[in-house]
Amino acid sequence: MNSLQSKTSKFYVCKCFYSKNIFLKCYRMHVVYKSKDQFISAYGQALKEKGCDTDEKLQGVLQEIATEIHRRRSLGDQYLERRQVISSTYKPRHPQVFQLKEEFFASEFLDLVRYCKTDGATLDGVLAMVEKPPGDRLYSFPVFTLDFCSSLTDELEHFEASDCPRGRPNTMNNYGILLNELGFDEDFLNPLRVNYLTPICAILFPDWGGSSLDSHKAFVVMYKPGEDVDLSYHYDNSEVTLNVALSSNYAGGSLYFGNMRTESSRPSYTEYSHRATVGVVHRGQHRHGANAIQSGERYNLIIWMRSSRVRNQLCPMCDSPPELVETVGFGDGFTNGDHVVDVCITL
Numbered sequence: 001m002n003s004l005q006s007k008t009s010k011f012y013v014c015k016c017f018y019s020k021n022i023f024l025k026c027y028r029m030h031v032v033y034k035s036k037d038q039f040i041s042a043y044g045q046a047l048k049e050k051g052c053d054t055d056e057k058l059q060g061v062l063q064e065i066a067t068e069i070h071r072r073r074s075l076g077d078q079y080l081e082r083r084q085v086i087s088s089t090y091k092p093r094h095p096q097v098f099q100l101k102e103e104f105f106a107s108e109f110l111d112l113v114r115y116c117k118t119d120g121a122t123l124d125g126v127l128a129m130v131e132k133p134p135g136d137r138l139y140s141f142p143v144f145t146l147d148f149c150s151s152l153t154d155e156l157e158h159f160e161a162s163d164c165p166r167g168r169p170n171t172m173n174n175y176g177i178l179l180n181e182l183g184f185d186e187d188f189l190n191p192l193r194v195n196y197l198t199p200i201c202a203i204l205f206p207d208w209g210g211s212s213l214d215s216h217k218a219f220v221v222m223y224k225p226g227e228d229v230d231l232s233y234h235y236d237n238s239e240v241t242l243n244v245a246l247s248s249n250y251a252g253g254s255l256y257f258g259n260m261r262t263e264s265s266r267p268s269y270t271e272y273s274h275r276a277t278v279g280v281v282h283r284g285q286h287r288h289g290a291n292a293i294q295s296g297e298r299y300n301l302i303i304w305m306r307s308s309r310v311r312n313q314l315c316p317m318c319d320s321p322p323e324l325v326e327t328v329g330f331g332d333g334f335t336n337g338d339h340v341v342d343v344c345i346t347l
Contacts, residue, residue, distance in 0.1 A: 011215060011308075011331040016318035018325075021237075022068050024061060027052060028232050033065050075167075076328030082165045082181050090182075093158040094151045099187040106142035106277060109196075116199035126203050133280065134270040135257045139204055143279040149246045153299050156220055169219035169302070176221040180329065189218050193305060201240050201281070201305065208283055209239045209307025215330040216305050220246070223253060223290070223298040231290035235261045237317060237332060238284030238304030248276035250296030261285040274300070285316060306333030 020032045027050045033039050039062075052058055071078075092098065102110060112129050115121055131140045144152075156177055159166075169176040179189060193216050201210035217238070222228065230253075243255070255274060258267030260283070267287070272280060282288070284304060311334055315322040322334050 010326060010336060011329065012322070012324040012334040012336075013327050013332040014315040014318060014322035014334060015325055016315060016320075016323070017332060018069055018072055021317050022065055023232070023234075024064065027061075030234070031065070033069065036062065039065070078167060079178075079181060079328055082167060083183075086164045086181060087183060090159065090162060090164050092155060094155045097148070097152050097155055097188075098183055100191050104144055104148040105196075106145055108142045109144075112141060113196050113199055116203055121203060123203055126200070133272045135272070135282075135286075136259075137204075137286070138257060138270075138272065138280060138282050140272070140278055140280040142277050143242075143244050144246075144277050146277055149277055152301075153246050156222075156299065160222075169221060176219050179218045179220065184218065185329075189216060189303070193303070197242060197303070197305065204281065205240050205283065209310035212307045212309045213240065213305040214308055214335075215333040216303050217330065217332075218301070218303045221300050221302060223250070223293050223300075225293070225295065230292040233258065233287055233289040235287045236284035236304050237306075239307045239310055239316075240281060240305045241284050242279050242281050242301075242303045242305065243274075244279040244301040244303075245274035245276050246299040246301055247297060250298040251294040252291060253293035253298050254291050255280065256289055256291060257282070258287045261287055306330075308333055308335040 019034050022031050022033055023029070024031060027047060029043070029046070029050070031039065031043055040058075044058075047058070047061065052061060097104075108129070112126070115125060115129060127139075129141070132138070133140055159177060159182060167178050167181060169178055179185070193213055198211065198213050201208075201213060204210060221231075223230070233256075253274070255272045256269045257272065258269050259265065262285070271291075274280070279301075311332075312322065314320070315334075324334055324336070
C-alpha cells in the first residue's frame with residue numbers, strides 16, 4: 001500500500017474489467033465478451049472478414065478470450081505469489097535504482113517541477129518550459145538522465161534473464177515488466193507520482209484530475225524483432241499517461257496519435273519520435289499507437305496515472321458508474337466512492 005496514502009485505503013476494479021476491452025492480437029481487435037452468443041452476434045462477421053473463417057479458428061479465439069478473462073480474475077492472487085517469490089529470490093544488479101533520488105532526474109525536469117510547485121505557476125509558464133509535439137494537448141520534456149536510463153534498462157534485462165516469474169503488462173504487450181512486482185512502487189513510483197508528476201499534471205490537465213492522481217499502474221514495455229515490434233491503435237485505462245523512452249538503440253518505432261476515444265470523426269494522425277530520457281505526457285483517452293521498429297531494442301516506461309475522484313463517477317472503460325469489485329493493490333484506481341468530485345471532465 002502507498003505510504004503516502006491512508007493505510008486504510010482500498011482500491012477496486014469495475015466489473016466491466018472482466019468482460020470489456022479484450023484485445024485479440026491476431027486480429028487486432030478489442031472486443032466485449034459476455035457470452036458466446038453475444039460475442040458471435042457482435043463480432044462474427046468482422047472476424048470472418050479478418051480471416052477467422054473456420055470453426056477451429058473461432059474456437060481458438062474463444063479459448064484466447066477465456067484465458068484472458070481467467071488471467072484478469074486471477075491478477076490479485078498471482079501478483080501476491082509472484083511478488084513473494086521475486087522479493088525472496090531476486091538479487092538486483094543495481095539496487096540503487098529502486099529508491100527514487102533527485103540525481104536520477106534531468107535538470108530541466110527538476111526546474112519544471114519546482115516551477116509547478118510555486119504559487120504563481122501558470123499554464124503559459126509551463127508551456128514555455130516544455131516541448132509541444134504536433135497534436136492536441138501533447139507535451140514532452142526530459143525526465144531522467146541517460147545514466148539512470150541505462151542503469152534501469154540493465155536492471156530490467158538482468159531480471160528478464162532470471163528465473164523469476166513475471167506477469168505481462170496488459171493484453172496488448174506480450175513482453176515487458178510490471179514494476180510493482182519487481183518492488184518499485186513504495187520507494188520509487190509513489191513519490192514520483194505524488195511529488196513530481198502530480199504538480200505538472202495539475203497545471204497541464206486540471207480537467208482530467210491532474211491534481212488528484214492517487215494511484216497508478218506502471219510497467220516497462222519491450223520491443224524487438226521476433227517479439228513485439230509495434231502497438232495497435234488504442235487508448236489507456238488512465239486519466240493521464242506518461243511515456244518515457246529509456247533506450248535509443250533502435251530504428252523506427254515512432255508514436256502516432258489520433259483523436260479522443262469519444263470522437264467519432266475520422267482521425268488525423270500525428271507522429272512523435274521519442275528520444276531517450278524524454279517523456280511525453282497525454283490524456284489517457286487520447287488514442288494512440290506505436291509504429292513497428294525496424295531494428296534494435298526499444299524500452300519504454302509507461303505510467304498510467306489515475307484519479308479516483310474522476311473515475312468513481314464514470315468508468316472510462318464502460319462509460320457507466322463503476323460496479324466495484326475489491327482487488328489487491330491499486331486495482332484500476334477506483335475507491336469506495338466517498339470522494340467529492342470537484343473537477344470538470346468532458347468524456
